[in-house]
Amino acid sequence: METLPTRNALGYGELFWSFRQWLTRQRSSQWSQVLGTIEGYELLMARQNGWFVLFYSYEFDGTRFSGECRKWLLFAFSSVESQTEKITARLPVGAKVGLRVDPSTPSRSIAEFRI
Numbered sequence: 001m002e003t004l005p006t007r008n009a010l011g012y013g014e015l016f017w018s019f020r021q022w023l024t025r026q027r028s029s030q031w032s033q034v035l036g037t038i039e040g041y042e043l044l045m046a047r048q049n050g051w052f053v054l055f056y057s058y059e060f061d062g063t064r065f066s067g068e069c070r071k072w073l074l075f076a077f078s079s080v081e082s083q084t085e086k087i088t089a090r091l092p093v094g095a096k097v098g099l100r101v102d103p104s105t106p107s108r109s110i111a112e113f114r115i
Contacts, residue, residue, distance in 0.1 A: 018051070018070060021110070028110045031100040034058050036109070038095045039066070041088060049074050052087055058099055060106040067099070069111040 036058035044051040051070045058065055073083050091097065091113070098112035 018072065021070065024108070024110050028100040028102070031110075032060070032103050033112075034060060034099050034101050034109075035096045036067070036099045036111075038091055038093050038097060040093060041084070043080070043084065044070075052084060054087075054091065054111070056097060056099065056111065058101065058109060060101050063106065065101075065107050065109065067109040067111070069113075 036056040039055045039057050041055065042053040044053060050073060052073050054069045054071075056067055056069070058067070071087075073080075099109050100112055102108040
């Protein structure tokens with residue numbers, strides 16, 4: 001398996017980001033549906049746990065945008081490699097994924113899949 005880029009995160013900012021993503025998901029049911037492309041991954045480590053970040057790109061009304069989806073992972077119960085291998089095997093770089101895009105602010109999107 002290829003090594004994922006990893007950086008350390010303090011945690012509080014990431015928790016806020018996760019809450020904001022949850023709120024966006026709640027509001028997105030009426031947004032436009034588009035297909036995006038998985039572009040890459042990153043791990044944000046906060047002590048022994050962290051977030052798996054999936055980066056994607058999409059086109060809306062002829063303009064290209066990008067976004068990201070994060071999933072909190074508890075590495076204490078399994079290894080980092082085993083969890084990230086499962087995700088990257090299911091969602092490889094270049095794969096198409098369903099997204100919802102806010103038509104009034106197309107740079108705002110939410111992934112319709114769960115990591």
